[in-house]
Amino acid sequence: MEKCKMNLLEIIEIIRKVYRQQQEHIPLHVPKFAGKEKEYLCDTIDSTYVSSVGPYVDKFEQMMQKITGATKAVAVVNGTCGIQVALRLVGVKPGEEVLTQALTFIATANAVHYNGAHSVFLDVDKDSMGLSPTALHRFLNEFAVKRADGVYNKESDRRIAACMPMHTFGFMCRIEEIVAICKEWGIPVVEDAAEALGSGIGLRSAGTFGDIGVVSLNGNKIVTSGGGGAVLTMDNELGNRAKHLTTTAKVPHSWEYVHDEVGYNFRMPNINAALACAQLEQLNKFLVEKANVYGEYNELFENHSIEFRRPLVGTYCNHWLMCIQLPDKETRDAFLKLSNESGVMTRPIWRLMNKLPMYLHSKADSQINAQFLEDRIVNIPSSVR
């Protein structure tokens, strides 16, 4: 036990070394406002355009397209509603199923539920912490059947309307394999890239591999608009549909109010978009600085018995939240207590969705890797210094 405590204290020392803070409280992740944030915010106030239309919304969408390479980026009020609408756009209807992971933030599962659909929770890969193509393949081979109007789950007799992998903490999952499997079956892919702005594989950005993807600009993310998100797609038509549906489905007209379907008021306000634009201008700087923090941690953990988690080879990671893997749940809990009590903020990975009261009855596979990770993964301070 004494040896274990020594080890845990050494981790805290490493974190304090990286953040050059021997005494002060070290938060998990804080935003950095070092650019034109105040100038752009004042500009929206001076112009009176603080609400759902304005030039910063258009500028934000163009910047997101340039950064991610998406054909179309649509600004939304947060990532959760972006996912909700993305699922609807690929055809998810009440009573249908969405294949996703249980090891995720609650928004992933809730967005399925908001559409009246059911999540089917499949296991993740231990190394990527994202949806496992092996688990997906296994599930489809065992339960799926192709019918005239789509792929069905033989057991539940529900249509499998979409698959939604998630890039945990900015680490890329095996998205290319997942997309290939889904293509074979004709199942659309919605990429929950909420945490992964700036991550990718080769020249391709997270959120642009599937039919549609969503990033979040919540206050805890790599860049923030206060609250906000963007729906990304390489399909122009789907992008136009996303814009229409998230802006109350209003038929464009200078003064008439005509709406042609039940849309949503998911518009990102111009004042938030102004903040987002100033933040996006600094994204590259943040990515470089985060890579530096990652590099320092990586070096300091090199000869340590605790595993510092690294992205899959061949992918690049935005290092939004960095994490360590402790040997077991008992040590994890001891570390969480010790670090938080000593002013170094850390937090465990999420409780699996299928163990929460509202999703207890959802279908789930073995969750062997997800449970392994739930018991061991802890996020450590990862802010831009």
Ligand SMILES: Cc1ncc(COP(=O)(O)O)c(C=O)c1O
């Ligand atoms: C995996 C995941 N999905 C969805 C969301 C939802 O994003 P938002 O907070 O912008 O609604 C978040 C983040 O908060 C997230 O981490």
